[in-house]
Amino acid sequence: MKNKIYVLLFALSPVIFSSCTDYLDVNESTNSAHTERVEPPGFLASALATTFRTQAVSMNEYGSVMTNAWGGNASYYTNPYQTEFRGDLKTTTRQAIWNDIYVGVANFQNMINFPSNGEYDNHVAIAKIMKTYYLAYLVDLYGNIPYSKAFLGATVNATPSFDKDTEVYKGLFKNLDEANLLFANANAKAVGSEDIVFKGDMDKWAAFANTIRLRMCLRMSEVTDPAMVSLRTANLAIAASRPFVSADVTINPGYNNSTEAQYNPFALNFSRIVSGNIVKENVYSSRLPCASGYVAKVLNGTVNQPGVIVSSVVDPRRSRMFRATTIIGIDQGTGFAPTSTNPSLLGSGVTGFNSTIAADNESKFKNATSRDGFIMTLAESLFLQAEAAQRGYISGIPQTLFNSAIAASFNFYQKPYGNYTPLAIVPNAAAYTTSVDGMLGLGWTGTANKLQVILTQKWLALFGIHGIEPFLDKVRTGFPNNPLATGANASVHSTSPRRLLYPSTEYSANGANTPVVSLEDLFSVNAYTPFWVRN
Numbered sequence: 001m002k003n004k005i006y007v008l009l010f011a012l013s014p015v016i017f018s019s020c021t022d023y024l025d026v027n028e029s030t031n032s033a034h035t036e037r038v039e040p041p042g043f044l045a046s047a048l049a050t051t052f053r054t055q056a057v058s059m060n061e062y063g064s065v066m067t068n069a070w071g072g073n074a075s076y077y078t079n080p081y082q083t084e085f086r087g088d089l090k091t092t093t094r095q096a097i098w099n100d101i102y103v104g105v106a107n108f109q110n111m112i113n114f115p116s117n118g119e120y121d122n123h124v125a126i127a128k129i130m131k132t133y134y135l136a137y138l139v140d141l142y143g144n145i146p147y148s149k150a151f152l153g154a155t156v157n158a159t160p161s162f163d164k165d166t167e168v169y170k171g172l173f174k175n176l177d178e179a180n181l182l183f184a185n186a187n188a189k190a191v192g193s194e195d196i197v198f199k200g201d202m203d204k205w206a207a208f209a210n211t212i213r214l215r216m217c218l219r220m221s222e223v224t225d226p227a228m229v230s231l232r233t234a235n236l237a238i239a240a241s242r243p244f245v246s247a248d249v250t251i252n253p254g255y256n257n258s259t260e261a262q263y264n265p266f267a268l269n270f271s272r273i274v275s276g277n278i279v280k281e282n283v284y285s286s287r288l289p290c291a292s293g294y295v296a297k298v299l300n301g302t303v304n305q306p307g308v309i310v311s312s313v314v315d316p317r318r319s320r321m322f323r324a325t326t327i328i329g330i331d332q333g334t335g336f337a338p339t340s341t342n343p344s345l346l347g348s349g350v351t352g353f354n355s356t357i358a359a360d361n362e363s364k365f366k367n368a369t370s371r372d373g374f375i376m377t378l379a380e381s382l383f384l385q386a387e388a389a390q391r392g393y394i395s396g397i398p399q400t401l402f403n404s405a406i407a408a409s410f411n412f413y414q415k416p417y418g419n420y421t422p423l424a425i426v427p428n429a430a431a432y433t434t435s436v437d438g439m440l441g442l443g444w445t446g447t448a449n450k451l452q453v454i455l456t457q458k459w460l461a462l463f464g465i466h467g468i469e470p471f472l473d474k475v476r477t478g479f480p481n482n483p484l485a486t487g488a489n490a491s492v493h494s495t496s497p498r499r500l501l502y503p504s505t506e507y508s509a510n511g512a513n514t515p516v517v518s519l520e521d522l523f524s525v526n527a528y529t530p531f532w533v534r535n
Helices: 002-008 020-024 041-066 095-113 121-142 165-183 202-219 226-240 265-270 293-300 361-370 378-390 398-413 429-436 450-462 468-477 504-510
Strands: 070-072 249-251 289-291 373-376
Touching: 041 070, 041 095, 041 121, 041 249, 041 265, 041 289, 041 373, 041 468, 070 293, 095 121, 095 504, 121 165, 121 202, 121 468, 165 202, 165 226, 202 226, 202 378, 265 361, 289 293, 378 398, 378 450, 398 429, 398 450, 450 468
Parallel strands: none
Antiparallel strands: 070 289, 249 373
16 A cells, blocks of 8 residues: 555655755665664654645645635636636545655654663654644544554555544544653653754643644534543643643754755745746746635725625735735636736745845845745644633633734744845734724624634634645634635535545555545535544
């Protein structure tokens, strides 16, 4: 099965690094290396970098498209994103999410499996946290997955069975519990430069683990099964007693402009048009994704969606999200380009490119390619806390957390990087929050359903950066309640898909164990739907 590569491929990733940029060479093969001889520090950086690429590209793009934030540039491409717009998903649709997460998690598992006397407990704790972080997404997007037998190695079990999604979630919560216990070992070796996220700060890792725990509990907010309600309640009690993420969770293994493999993945995948010729390029954004017609109305303050969003307030973040002052969008699924001008392409807040002119582009190129990646933003952490407080799961004032989350989003879009310091966004977050306060769907006072406004503003803060999260919110709660693309088959696809199809690679290599899921199954609640949607 495809799962054979879980251990075999990245067991051969480089384990000796001469510089920080070597952390990026995750596809090299060192045939003399054997996993049983590689100590945990040798796996950590490449495992972190590999899995983040999947989040930043495949997951982010899918979520941004499926929540009607990104459109397809019909001025340049014929029928872009039509598979997603029509809801005609296939076994090849976004299969990189499944394949690449399993490859990356195999390296985390190699760290967990390494025999030691506790000297690498800090490394193992990080591995358990990140294994939980990414496998939770596979449950959220696929339901049942290989778990208990997935990482035994091809010589032991090349065709692992699928575990129930509820059992996987239980195992993932247990990983977080075990990580917290491992942190308590004062004799464990310190984590060094191989930690390309928190630089060995275990308190920050503990807060990140707790925020993941809260996010998983919120994913289960609608469950009614007594056993899962009990699981949620127990883990909420733990989450409520510990700190959450209090700053952007960044990752940087030494991103730089030397080779494409060493670019920041946002710069590599959403910025280049001419491969290897960025110096001559004067449009700093990929031509495929652009603003959707819907998000353009929301950002420009011209949206009138009765019962959902009605606003006349311009969002001052718009010129950082997309490359324009007034956003020009293309309605999803229409295939029609704007008649007078090209659509607004992705802006500097996503791509890292801070100009639309050719002057000084080499410096701007370096800024973009070397910029940090963002595993979790502070805005996401605060929106999670705002929702949890609104539901009564944790203490705190929901509106205060909500306002702080919006402020964190503004700060994200004016955060310096490289030698570039963005201008302050005007009006600022406080002024924007006041302006939209009475607006349906965007303002706290103007929206009776507080979950609606929390999750709609969360969508604005996260699309393009961590786009999969607003999509999963939409599947879970119906918010953000953004319209489906024009051309979606309303007779069958009256909602967004509730999951993805298992990839063709899994059917080819592990067909006897892989459940047969139809396209229609994606749009109804059934045995294949992730458990937290089934209730």
